[in-house]
Amino acid sequence: MSIKEKIPFYDKLVLPYHAGKAAIYGTIYGFPGRKLKVIGVTGTNGKTTTSFMIWKMLNESGRRTGVMTTVGWGVDEIHEQMEHMTTVDCGVLNRRIRKIVEAGAEYLVLELTSHALAQYRALGVPIEIAVMTNVTHEHLDYHKTFENYRDAKRKLFKQAKYGVINADDPSAGYFEEDVDEYVTYGIDYGDLKAEKIKLLPDGVDYKAGDLHIRTQVAGKFNVSNSLAAAAVGKRLGLSNEEIEKGIYALTEVEGRMVTVNEGQEFTAIMDYAHTPDAFEKLLPDMKKATRGKLIVMFGSAGGRRDPSKREPMGEIAGKNADIVILTEEDDRDTPGMEILEQIAKGAREYGKKDDKDLFLILDRPSAILKACQLAGAGDTVLFLGKGNEKTIERAHGADAYYELDEIKKAIKKVKKTAK
Numbered sequence: 133m134s135i136k137e138k139i140p141f142y143d144k145l146v147l148p149y150h151a152g153k154a155a156i157y158g159t160i161y162g163f164p165g166r167k168l169k170v171i172g173v174t175g176t177n178g179k180t181t182t183s184f185m186i187w188k189m190l191n192e193s194g195r196r197t198g199v200m201t202t203v204g205w206g207v208d209e210i211h212e213q214m215e216h217m218t219t220v221d222c223g224v225l226n227r228r229i230r231k232i233v234e235a236g237a238e239y240l241v242l243e244l245t246s247h248a249l250a251q252y253r254a255l256g257v258p259i260e261i262a263v264m265t266n267v268t269h270e271h272l273d274y275h276k277t278f279e280n281y282r283d284a285k286r287k288l289f290k291q292a293k294y295g296v297i298n299a300d301d302p303s304a305g306y307f308e309e310d311v312d313e314y315v316t317y318g319i320d321y322g323d324l325k326a327e328k329i330k331l332l333p334d335g336v337d338y339k340a341g342d343l344h345i346r347t348q349v350a351g352k353f354n355v356s357n358s359l360a361a362a363a364v365g366k367r368l369g370l371s372n373e374e375i376e377k378g379i380y381a382l383t384e385v386e387g388r389m390v391t392v393n394e395g396q397e398f399t400a401i402m403d404y405a406h407t408p409d410a411f412e413k414l415l416p417d418m419k420k421a422t423r424g425k426l427i428v429m430f431g432s433a434g435g436r437r438d439p440s441k442r443e444p445m446g447e448i449a450g451k452n453a454d455i456v457i458l459t460e461e462d463d464r465d466t467p468g469m470e471i472l473e474q475i476a477k478g479a480r481e482y483g484k485k486d487d488k489d490l491f492l493i494l495d496r497p498s499a500i501l502k503a504c505q506l507a508g509a510g511d512t513v514l515f516l517g518k519g520n521e522k523t524i525e526r527a528h529g530a531d532a533y534y535e536l537d538e539i540k541k542a543i544k545k546v547k548k549t550a551k
Contacts, residue, residue, distance in 0.1 A: 151252040153222055158256035161226040164233045165257030168198070168240040171364055172254070172292065174285045175265025177410045178357045179243045181349065182265055184385045185361035187241045189378025193370050197239040198232030200225070202404075203386045203520045207235040212522070222253045229257070246284040261367060262292035262311065263360050267303040268409035286310050296363045298356060299323075315367065317359040319352075324363050326355050331417065343372055348383045353413045387519025392536065394543040398424075398507035402535050404519030406432070406461070408444040414514070415452035424510030425454040429503045430517045431496070432475055434466025435525070439474060446478025453514075455506055456484055457491045459499035461517045462525040468494045496524065496533070501542040515539055 158165075173183045180201045187199035196207065204210040205228050232240055244254060267282050282303050289295050289307050295314035297307045299322035308314055317324040317340075326345075330337040335347040336355050340362060347358050358379050365375040384390060392400040399422075405414050419426050428449050432442045449456045456479045458472045472492045476484075484490035493499040496518075503513050515535055518524070524533035 151255055155255060157223045157226045161230045163256045164226060164230040167233045168237060169260040170240045170242055170257055171261045172242050172244050172259045172288050173263040174244045174288050176268045176407060178265040178353060181385050181388050182357040182360045183241045183243045185358055185379055185382050186364050188382040189361055189365055189375060190239055192378040192381050193374040195239055196237045198237040199241045200228060201243040207232055207237050225253060244288055246281050249287045250284040259292040261294045261296060261364055262288045263296040264298055264307050265360060266298055266301045294367055296360055315363050317363050319355055324359055326359055329355055344376060346380050348380060349389055351389055352417050392539045394540055396543050396547060397509040398511040398513060400513050400539055402515045402539060406517045408441055408448060411445055411448040415448055418512055418514060419452045422512040427455040427503050427507055427511060427513045428453040429457040429459060429499055429515050431459045431461030432471055433462040434471050435464025442474040443478040446475040447481055450479035450482030450484045455489045457493060457499050457503050459493050459496045464525050465527050497538050500538050504542045504546045
């Protein structure tokens, strides 16, 4: 039984506590958010990349801008985000915003999760522009229903002066109701609509009205992410040239579609994708772009995190990948093999066979090594779910862990063995 079930009126007790705490810290630090024009970015997927695109675009145009995301925070120098969360506790949040103000920033791009919005962590931070990337299946362990999850994100728009909304998302209409002024964007629909899309090995290229956007971050989903950034730029009065150059200037986001090259014959890509929607957007495109086999390695978080997404993720991987390798991903106090079996059920429905094209390897470094051993020339290996995170959470607590280091180590070991 969860604490919510044990304590009657849990929400009525806890949510005022969070709001009060946010008000106290806001007072202690002098409500620093009021000294900035804040662009709040929320959604299930794409928040971090969209936030960095906006941050880069504004700074490149001469508008001094801070950023606070899952990956890091800062103005000129990005400080690593060590906390295992996207939107930090309100005390840390206000302290960091004040440092961004002291660094001379005029704008702040703030990534906001449904948890943070439900718990009033950003209380006292006025929102100039609210951005919605998408709303899909995630965090139902906390919100219980999709409607509650969606409505938590809508809180950002209810307090914003202006909205930037993904018209391709089925929930777009709800967000449009919450703000007086807004613009929509999308691939299929929207005021700012992408056309003549070209998916390139190192980015995307498309037209949107009088804009010609080119990115240096790959993946079709980055069409939507960059459209959102462009819409923000339009609202803030940037020229087309400033928008185009600013978006192109972003070369990478830590942990997002990072290509790992250690001289191996196959393509190795590390990404943070950890939801069914992210898999749906990523895997079919990667399958089309791969000459040889597509090998996908991933897991799913434990510790009372949403278990209902596990089987669908297995299904999507089973349908699109040639080989599926399942492993740990912050199992916490949930038995690891229990999680893997739940994912494997979906993969098996698409014909994946154990120890043939489906492997359950609990130890993540061992799973990475296996993926590299199975890969050959022309193959693509996707290492999904951890991205930039610097720890892995197990039953005994958090261990130091960085996916990029483990991938490099595994590739070197395979190359050495092959000699």
